[in-house]
Amino acid sequence: MIGIYFSGTGNTKYCIKRLTKQLDASADIVPLEQKNIAALIQKNDKIILGYPIQFSNIPYIVREFIKSNQILWKGKKVLCVATMGAFSGDGAGCSARLLKRYGAEILGGLHIRMPDSVCDSKLLKKSLEQNKRIVMEANRKIDSVTCQIKDGRYPKNGLHFVSHILGLFGQRFWFYTKTAGYTDKLKIHENCIGCGMCVSLCPMKNILLQNGKAVAGKRCTMCYRCVSHCPQQAITLLGNEVKEQCRLDRYI
Ligand SMILES: Cc1cc2nc3c(=O)[nH]c(=O)nc-3n(C[C@H](O)[C@H](O)[C@H](O)COP(=O)(O)O)c2cc1C
Ligand code: SF4
Ligand code: SF4
Known part of the structure; x- marks a missing residue:
């Protein structure tokens, strides 16, 4: 067994680590950006694949990852895990x-509600106590699903036809263009001090340092990793001002 995840602000990494380790303490748990990922997929028959939901869809980097490794999936047994701030329908x-x-x-299929990662919108923001409870x-959900799986019963969250309709018409259909590719909408504001943290964190290598300032490219997968870590709160994406950086270590 192997746990593979894509995680912007740490939620999905946390969930996949907890679930995979409880099911198989010796299993590898790796980010999908890791270089030897194809070899690891080849070596393992059972895969737990986790990612955050974006507009009731999968992040474009995850879609590309599945497609670019398409010959490797034949015969693999996969548990699909989606983390989300509120709702995905069929994540x-x-x-x-x-x-x-x-x-x-x-x-x-498994859906896990976690703190919202969109740092520059107030929409789904919760208090510290509420996030701790989430x-x-x-x-609790991961632990109970672990027992279920050990009994041979897998959860079926998001796999039913009704979930498909809810995901499609609840959000995906209306926001389809948001996740249909990478975006060039990342904004880096004047107060950037050129520390380079965003450059080293970005899974898409979408940020460069030029003349002591960070400059964004056109291949952002909207993970919010840079937004949530910038010491100057100088990066925004969907909104224009950082409201609260999403940092899981505060809620554990
Ligand atoms: C661009 C974007 C869109 C999102 N859309 C949704 C959504 O449609 N429904 C939802 O419940 N959560 C949504 N979220 C919240 C994340 O799915 C959630 O916080 C997730 O656990 C983040 O995981 P991560 O820390 O591993 O990146 C969105 C987050 C981002 C960054
Ligand atoms: S992390 Fe923030 S301050 Fe540092 S280079 Fe990136 S945008 Fe600038
Ligand atoms: S630019 Fe920022 S939000 Fe976009 S993919 Fe890179 S780290 Fe994620």
Whole structure:
């Protein structure tokens, strides 16, 4: 077994680590950006694949990852795990349908609610106490799903036809263009001090330092990793001002 995740602000990494370790203490847990990922997929029959939901869809980097490794999925048994701030409808189903197309067997789907990662919008913001409770509830769900899986029963969150309709018309259809590719909408503001942290964190290598300032490219996958870590709060994406940086270590 192997746990593979894409994680912007740490939520998905945390969930995949907890679930995978409880199911198989010796399993590797790796980010999908890791260089030897194809070899690791080849070596493992059972895969737990986790990612954050964006507008009831999978992040474009995850879609590309599944497609670019399409010959490797044949015969693999995959549990699809989606973390989300509130609602996705069929978050797990989005990758499950794609993986099935490439010959994978879908073991199940799991949805886990976590703190919202959109740092520059107040929409889903919660208090510290509320976020702590959300993480405790996530822990409970992961632990109970672990017992279920050990009994041979996989959760089926997001795999049903009704979930598909809810995900599609609840959000995905209306916001489809947001996740149909990478975006050039990342904004780096004047107060950037050129520390380079965003450059080293970006999974897309979408930020460069030029003349002592960070400069954004056109291949952002909207993960919010740079936004949530910039010491100057100088980066925004969907909004124009950082409201609160999403940092999981404050909620555990
Ligand atoms: C661009 C973007 C869009 C999002 N859209 C949704 C959404 O449609 N529904 C939802 O419940 N959460 C949404 N979220 C929240 C994240 O899915 C959630 O916070 C997730 O746990 C973040 O995981 P990570 O820390 O591993 O990146 C969105 C986050 C981002 C950055
Ligand atoms: S992390 Fe912030 S301050 Fe540092 S280089 Fe990036 S934008 Fe500038
Ligand atoms: S630019 Fe920032 S938000 Fe976009 S992919 Fe890179 S780290 Fe993520």
